Amino acid sequence: MSTQHMPLWEVFIRPRNGLHHKHVGSIHAPDDEMALQAARDVYTRREEGNSIWVVRSNDIVASDPDKAAENFDPAGEKVYRHPSFYDIPDEVGHM
Amino acid sequence: MYSQGLIGADTTTEETEEFLAAFQARIDREEKIEPNDPMPAAYRKTLIRQIGQHAHSEIVGMLPEGNWITRAPSLRRKLALLAKVQDEGGHGLYLYSAAETLGVSREQMTEELLAGKAKYSSIFNYPTPTWADIGAIGWLVDGAAIMNQVPLCRCSFGPYARAMVRICREESFHQRQGYELMMTLAKGTPEQKEMAQDALNRWWWPSLMMFGPSDSDSSHSDQSMKWKIKRFSNDELRQKFVDATVPQAELIGLTMPDPDLRWNEAKNGGQGGYDFGAIDWDEFWRVVKGGGPMNRDRIAARQKAWDDGAWVRDAALAHAEKRRARAASATLEAAE
Amino acid sequence: MSKSLANALIALGDDHLILGHRLSEWCGHAPMLEEDLSMPNMALDLLGQARNLYTYAGELEGEGRTEDDLAYLRKDREYKNLLLVERPNGDFAHTMLRQLYFAAFMQPYWQAAMQSKDATIAGFAAKAVKEIAYHIRHAGEWVVRLGDGTEESARRMKHAVDALHIYTDELFTVTDDMAICIERGLLPDPQAMRAEWQNTIAQIFDEALLTVPEVAFPQEGGRDGRHTEDFGHLLSELQYMQRAYPDMAW
Numbered sequence: 148m149s150t151q152h153m154p155l156w157e158v159f160i161r162p163r164n165g166l167h168h169k170h171v172g173s174i175h176a177p178d179d180e181m182a183l184q185a186a187r188d189v190y191t192r193r194e195e196g197n198s199i200w201v202v203r204s205n206d207i208v209a210s211d212p213d214k215a216a217e218n219f220d221p222a223g224e225k226v227y228r229h230p231s232f233y234d235i236p237d238e239v240g241h242m
Numbered sequence: 243m244y245s246q247g248l249i250g251a252d253t254t255t256e257e258t259e260e261f262l263a264a265f266q267a268r269i270d271r272e273e274k275i276e277p278n279d280p281m282p283a284a285y286r287k288t289l290i291r292q293i294g295q296h297a298h299s300e301i302v303g304m305l306p307e308g309n310w311i312t313r314a315p316s317l318r319r320k321l322a323l324l325a326k327v328q329d330e331g332g333h334g335l336y337l338y339s340a341a342e343t344l345g346v347s348r349e350q351m352t353e354e355l356l357a358g359k360a361k362y363s364s365i366f367n368y369p370t371p372t373w374a375d376i377g378a379i380g381w382l383v384d385g386a387a388i389m390n391q392v393p394l395c396r397c398s399f400g401p402y403a404r405a406m407v408r409i410c411r412e413e414s415f416h417q418r419q420g421y422e423l424m425m426t427l428a429k430g431t432p433e434q435k436e437m438a439q440d441a442l443n444r445w446w447w448p449s450l451m452m453f454g455p456s457d458s459d460s461s462h463s464d465q466s467m468k469w470k471i472k473r474f475s476n477d478e479l480r481q482k483f484v485d486a487t488v489p490q491a492e493l494i495g496l497t498m499p500d501p502d503l504r505w506n507e508a509k510n511g512g513q514g515g516y517d518f519g520a521i522d523w524d525e526f527w528r529v530v531k532g533g534g535p536m537n538r539d540r541i542a543a544r545q546k547a548w549d550d551g552a553w554v555r556d557a558a559l560a561h562a563e564k565r566r567a568r569a570a571s572a573t574l575e576a577a578e
Numbered sequence: 579m580s581k582s583l584a585n586a587l588i589a590l591g592d593d594h595l596i597l598g599h600r601l602s603e604w605c606g607h608a609p610m611l612e613e614d615l616s617m618p619n620m621a622l623d624l625l626g627q628a629r630n631l632y633t634y635a636g637e638l639e640g641e642g643r644t645e646d647d648l649a650y651l652r653k654d655r656e657y658k659n660l661l662l663v664e665r666p667n668g669d670f671a672h673t674m675l676r677q678l679y680f681a682a683f684m685q686p687y688w689q690a691a692m693q694s695k696d697a698t699i700a701g702f703a704a705k706a707v708k709e710i711a712y713h714i715r716h717a718g719e720w721v722v723r724l725g726d727g728t729e730e731s732a733r734r735m736k737h738a739v740d741a742l743h744i745y746t747d748e749l750f751t752v753t754d755d756m757a758i759c760i761e762r763g764l765l766p767d768p769q770a771m772r773a774e775w776q777n778t779i780a781q782i783f784d785e786a787l788l789t790v791p792e793v794a795f796p797q798e799g800g801r802d803g804r805h806t807e808d809f810g811h812l813l814s815e816l817q818y819m820q821r822a823y824p825d826m827a828w
Contacts, residue, residue, distance in 0.1 A: 185612040324605060555609060557723055
């Protein structure tokens with residue numbers, strides 16, 4: 148009887164050239180090639196993409212949600228990174 | 243660490259009143275909750291139960307319709323049915339994926355299903371003796387499912403909501419497929435029309451039961467509404483379904499098997515709606531508890547697929563292990 | 579002439595219908611959920627090709643037979659599919675091997691058919707060649723994993739080879755109707771696919787630790803409408819509705 152778990156893989160699809168690969172979900176597969184095939188069979192049945200990435204879920208390194216404040220809040224202070232921070236005359240038009 | 247990383251991980255949170263209030267505030271602000279976010283244990287547990295049941299329903303739901311794939315009466319119907327049943331497998335898969343982000347494995351959920359510990363939609367415990375049942379399932383069962391599922395696209399838990407968006411998009415052809423099939427039968431020979439009416443008679447009441455017990459008897463509803471896992475009550479959704487479906491039956495000349503069904507101008511805040519007869523909740527609970535016509539067969543079929551597939555899964559894992567070992571020794575040799 | 583081409587296309591359509599039908603029997607019962615999506619994908623490819631082939635054959639015949647007339651309303655002797663494709667699913671090893679045997683033949687066949695002097699056939703081939711290439715990959719990878727997996731899977735894979743290899747010679751049969759079409763450049767010669775088929779199988783078997791068996795008594799007859807006993811049961815399911823409720827629209 149199966150006692151081992153079939154590894155879990157995260158699937159990323161690029162809808163078309165010019166766009167990023169985007170996370171679409173996950174699948175179970177024993178190895179790289181079968182993971183790609185499963186991703187193809189599960190997630191591209193309706194012409195959803197032209198390129199697939201699969202990566203073992205265990206290999207993804209994710210930021211800690213408890214550190215979300217220290218990671219991401221400081222960026223909110225940097226208003227000078229945004230064009231609206233700078234006043235220029237309306238006559239200049241779009242810049 | 244993304245999703246499987248959570249399987250077996252310590253996900254306990256200290257649930258002080260402040261923590262619970264802050265969580266509820268996030269929900270109230272319509273913020274989505276993502277897998278690694280702190281969440282109350284009961285929220286996690288509710289979602290695992292609900293998404294798991296939903297996934298099981300899709301998987302068990304493959305069986306009654308799968309029963310007709312090899313007997314579909316035309317190639318066009320055969321392709322549509324096969325694609326639809328395959329979609330249901332896909333939907334089960336997306337949902338298991340969503341549940342797995344909460345720290346439970348697909349294997350674990352499957353074992354709970356097979357052991358009778360996890361529930362699935364009781365509708366799939368009814369048999370499909372005739373071809374018209376395929377039409378009735380697509381039209382009524384998928385129709386009811388869509389009523390349930392569309393609001394779930396806005397569920398507070400991100401992975402569940404995303405899976406539902408994908409599922410709803412894919413399911414748009416399912417109900418049309420079923421209705422078109424019923425329509426073809428209804429305007430066919432008297433024998434075909436009788437087949438369609440018979441299927442409608444058998445599936446109508448179980449379809450209404452799909453929305454679950456009346457609001458007054460539903461044990462999980464209040465908290466789920468508060469957490470925005472559910473957006474509408476069972477009775478609200480059931481009423482919407484009846485109001486949408488009755489005219490569809492009339493349009494193709496079929497009769498709802500409910501003598502108490504009648505239009506009521508005063509319903510739905512004056513917009514009007516249908517009054518309908520009493521649902522046989524004894525039947526509902528009997529089927530939920532394992533006493534439906536097909537409960538045993540459904541689980542036996544899933545058990546058989548799981549058992550018969552064990553050697554295949556084992557072989558695939560063993561082969562992957564061999565490859566890893568070979569690659570490792572090749573690297574070692576190259577280094578020497 | 580068009581009668582010969584129609585007959586040859588019907589035989590090819592029968593291969594696709596019957597194999598697609600067999601694969602579809604798995605739906606909901608696969609060894610893992612991912613396979614519950616993969617097998618129907620292949621079945622849908624095959625059934626889609628069957629529809630194209632039947633529809634075109636019906637037009638060529640000019641007797642008003644539709645795809646469904648051809649798929650559902652013939653007697654067992656009138657189906658001309660290979661015995662290989664009608665063999666029961668058996669276990670997953672049998673199913674994947676049967677798929678590989680057929681796909682490894684159809685891939686070069688469709689490749690060659692892209693050069694057909696009949697533009698419709700060339701069009702079918704251009705679409706099918708991509709589908710079938712994936713079937714080889716999917717079934718081939720499974721044959722490798724099962725052949726070189728566990729002791730049990732290796733035993734089952736060898737058993738499948740013993741059971742199915744005897745039906746592979748029929749892939750290369752040239753019927754009289756086919757011969758006429760080959761002569762006129764309308765269809766490829768199945769005989770010309772033998773080397774590539776053997777090569778594909780040899781490569782995959784090598785990786786799967788399987789041996790190509792010596793076949794003392796190859797089995798054939800499907801192209802002549804002589805089927806195995808299982809075929810009648812397949813037809814009784816396939817045709818049930820059309821036979822029980824004749825002349826109705828579905």
